[in-house]
Ligand SMILES: [Zn+2]
């Protein structure tokens with residue numbers, strides 16, 4: 397890019413699907429809804445929102461799976477067909493934005509989630525320190 401913006405690469409577990417992003421995320425959030433628990437196989441998802449303009453490239457084989465949200469709008473999961481890693485989501489509510497799975501950056505220093513959606517579905521043992529909890533989305 398030549399403008400000094402930090403580049404970040406989010407990749408699935410096998411490395412087949414890679415998204416390169418320029419600049420910092422617009423925000424980082426956790427979602428403890430049951431759909432995110434199923435999609436991640438974990439207690440919650442952590443995602444970073446990036447504007448479409450921050451996307452430098454999306455490389456590799458990918459598959460899309462679209463589901464409905466509680467608000468009746470679509471959410472689209474984009475994942476690697478080889479290893480199944482869910483790398484990012486798009487939503488009808490903000491179609492130009494990418495919500496990238498923070499774990500795919502494999503960066504323990506990545507910014508912490510500022511907000512935890514669907515905190516009402518969070519397992520009792522789970523504490524997300526520093527995140528503002530919202531009972532629903
Ligand atoms: Zn993969």
Ligand SMILES: [Zn+2]
Pocket residue numbers: 427428429430431432433441514
């Ligand atoms: Zn969720």
